Amino acid sequence: VTNDEHVVRAGVTDSDDALWVRALGGDEVAFARVFDRHVDRVHRHARRFVARESDAEDITAIVFLEAWRLRHRVRVVDGSIIAWLLVTAVNVARNMVRSRIRYESAIRGLRIDTVSDHADEVLKQLVLEGARAPLRAAFETLSRGDQEVLALCVLEELRPREVAVLMRVPAATIRTRLNRAKRRLRVALEKLGPGVAESWLEA
Amino acid sequence: MMSNDEGLDPAFRARLRSELQRRAQAGDGEIRARVRARRPWRFAIVGSGVVALALGAAVFVGISSSQKIKHDPRPMAAEQTVALCADEAIIVGGQEPHEGIEITVPKGDRLEQRILSACTRLWQDGELTSQIELQSSAQGAESSDEGAQSQGLSSSSRRKAVPPLTFCALQGGTLVVVPYVPCAEGDLAPSPTDGGD
Numbered sequence A: 001v002t003n004d005e006h007v008v009r010a011g012v013t014d015s016d017d018a019l020w021v022r023a024l025g026g027d028e029v030a031f032a033r034v035f036d037r038h039v040d041r042v043h044r045h046a047r048r049f050v051a052r053e054s055d056a057e058d059i060t061a062i063v064f065l066e067a068w069r070l071r072h073r074v075r076v077v078d079g080s081i082i083a084w085l086l087v088t089a090v091n092v093a094r095n096m097v098r099s100r101i102r103y104e105s106a107i108r109g110l111r112i113d114t115v116s117d118h119a120d121e122v123l124k125q126l127v128l129e130g131a132r133a134p135l136r137a138a139f140e141t142l143s144r145g146d147q148e149v150l151a152l153c154v155l156e157e158l159r160p161r162e163v164a165v166l167m168r169v170p171a172a173t174i175r176t177r178l179n180r181a182k183r184r185l186r187v188a189l190e191k192l193g194p195g196v197a198e199s200w201l202e203a
Numbered sequence B: 001m002m003s004n005d006e007g008l009d010p011a012f013r014a015r016l017r018s019e020l021q022r023r024a025q026a027g028d029g030e031i032r033a034r035v036r037a038r039r040p041w042r043f044a045i046v047g048s049g050v051v052a053l054a055l056g057a058a059v060f061v062g063i064s065s066s067q068k069i070k071h072d073p074r075p076m077a078a079e080q081t082v083a084l085c086a087d088e089a090i091i092v093g094g095q096e097p098h099e100g101i102e103i104t105v106p107k108g109d110r111l112e113q114r115i116l117s118a119c120t121r122l123w124q125d126g127e128l129t130s131q132i133e134l135q136s137s138a139q140g141a142e143s144s145d146e147g148a149q150s151q152g153l154s155s156s157s158r159r160k161a162v163p164p165l166t167f168c169a170l171q172g173g174t175l176v177v178v179p180y181v182p183c184a185e186g187d188l189a190p191s192p193t194d195g196g197d
Helices: A005-013 A014-022 A028-045 A054-069 A082-094 A096-102 A104-110 A118-130 A131-139 A146-154 A160-167 A171-192 A196-200 B011-069 B073-078 B112-126
Strands: B080-086 B100-106 B163-169 B177-180
Touching: A005 A028, A005 A146, A014 A028, A014 A171, A028 A054, A028 A082, A028 A146, A028 B011, A054 A082, A054 A096, A054 A104, A054 B011, A082 A131, A082 A146, A082 A160, A104 B011, A131 A146, A131 A160, A146 A160, A146 A171, A160 A171, B080 B112, B112 B163
Parallel strands: B080 B177
Antiparallel strands: B080 B100, B163 B177
């Protein structure tokens, strides 16, 4: 076995594909690695669709609990599970109430009753929001569908084809929706002030 | 473009990770165990459902059959009598004794009276009519509808005049109510219920 073969094997065994196969066989370490790899991205993605941090945490938890429950049906696209996780996060966010019911007790178990300093959280949020307030404001004026396709294809940089596979629609449909969403976002930014659209979209 | 720098709370993340690992470790075994635990309950629920359905079906069938028995027309037909309310054709023509309206009345007490009442109503309602001008010797009242005089059998001016009716029987035994004449004059047998004209 050469060094090159070791590298190739390491790459293969570390792919989502391979980890998922091991997870299906009951390898909890493999499942934990998939979790570690994608949890932050899923959480960040969830945060775009809900106002409260606790809701984003719930969505993140539900996405991974669903991934385990539906592990035999999870679709690995181009060797990665991330597209499935992000699209599932969109669906969970859309059906937040219904999704919560299934995992109510599990989610309750994940929360520890601590009294947090609400003022700190608000301050932190204001600082974070201040930097990108115009963009967030424009984003929030868009329809849910536009937000979803922009979040998946632009912010998370998934390819339209990947999203299309998971949403079971033609890739052309996703591309059309994406173009429309971009156009609407530009219009929404322009409404906020002259030149705002250019500065943000260039960035 | 836009991103959210706020990361997942490390404590929440750690708890979620351990919960997921726990589930992965338990694998299908835990699920199977849960299903096994639920199975007896499921059987009990499904079983009682089936029993309830069977009972319901049995009650429904029972009620349906009793309704059928109640409304079965065959026993009713056996308890009914067919009679003929004849018009004058039975007398004048003589050859067509079946002209008239057939009626069906339940068998039982006062059969003759009930048949007569039914025929009287048919005359009053104009269902049976006569070419013979009726003469009332008793009251001389005029019938406004027919231009004929009532014999007093009609209680309302709207009702048609009713001729004198006789209860007889045809050759085959069918009961018949004829106007104007006794049974013998119409070549009819006397009523079997009253023993003669």
